[in-house]
Amino acid sequence: MSGSENILEIENLRVHFPVKGGVFRRAVGSCKAVDGVSLNLKEGQTLGLVGESGCGKSTLAKAVVGLVKPTTGSVRFRGKEVLRSGRKSLQEYRRVAQMVFQDPAESLNPRQTVSAIVQEPLEIHNFGKKSERNERVCKLLEQVGLPASSGMRYPFEFSGGQRQRIGIARSLALNPDMLLLDEPVSALDVSVQSQVLNLLMELQNELGLSYLLIAHDLAVVKHVSDMIAVMYLGKIVEIAPAQELYSNPLHDYTKALISAIPVPDPSHSRKKIIIPGDVPSPINPPPGCAFGHRVSSARYPESIGKTLRMEEIEASHWVLSCPCCIN
Secondary structure: OOOOOEEEEEEEEEEEEEEEEOOOOEEEEEEEEEEEEEEEEEOOOEEEEEOOOOOOHHHHHHHHOOOOOOOEEEEEEOOEEOOOOOHHHHHHHHHHEEEEOOOHHHHOOOOOOHHHHHHHHHHHOOOOOHHHHHHHHHHHHHHOOOOHHHHHOOHHHOOHHHHHHHHHHHHHOOOOOEEEEEOOOOOOOHHHHHHHHHHHHHHHHHHOOEEEEEEOOHHHHOOOOOEEEEEEOOEEEEEEEHHHHHHOOOEHHHHHHHHOOOOOOOOOOOOOOOOOOOOOOOOOOOOOOHHHHHOOOOOHHHHOOOOOOEEEEEOOEEEEOOOOOEO
16 A cells, blocks of 8 residues: 555554553553554545544544654655654644644634634744735635635634635645545535535645545545545554445445445435444454454454454455455
8 A cells, every 4th residue: 555656654553542540540551542554645636534433533633643642653744754753844744734623613713813813824834924924814715715804703703614614724824735634524514515525626626735534424525535444443444446445345344334325316225234233442442353343243253363454455445354344
């Protein structure tokens, strides 16, 4: 899973949070939010990352931009390790790698005007004079479909979709090369979701951006992603080109997610695969395949003690080599 055109390379990334207990609040275990993830994002493309809520998608994104410190692993941007470099290098990396958060109501400071919010990255990175920053803010707001006069207002005066446009404008302030989109439309009305997704695609074509798009709904990423990775309980279980993943899913978890996508034609129906059981705890995961344990697979014992690795079944189609979940 490598190539010369990769803008982002994530290798064996782990993010384990300590679980403390007892009178002295000592570490008694760890929550394995991200557990050995390897992904590549090619320049100018969109990598969709999907999975159920709580599988570690957002933690992975925050680790990639340095908001969460990874336990082990490597994150390389244009071939250069970024998370273990000096403060100056990390600041430069954050200029070219920006994040759009899930809930625009929470990610925008309600005490600041829109102009101050969008202008803040420019001030932190000492971009030009005040007049140049003001001009840049007006241009950014118009670029995301808002009038320049919006800068004088406060976030609460806007709808959810408009607030997310403000968040996107802020992320574009420093001319980044890559955006990490953490469920950018999940908090929006269905009627607004397509508008924001279309805006993101237009910006990608116009500015040559690369996207890591996180979602829990495969339908959201179906038409906007070049590659799709499926994540379950901190691990990647399948990666493939978007159309290949939908037409030929190999992992049982991927098949279940695809079966849950609503069919727009009421005269046609798709057999929905119901996943039994509960998601295992990331604090105390099962010794074998987590999904096989959840569905009580007859072949689950075969996965206990086995090192499960990603295998390339077809060109650019990788799947976790698990006896429980590959038929």
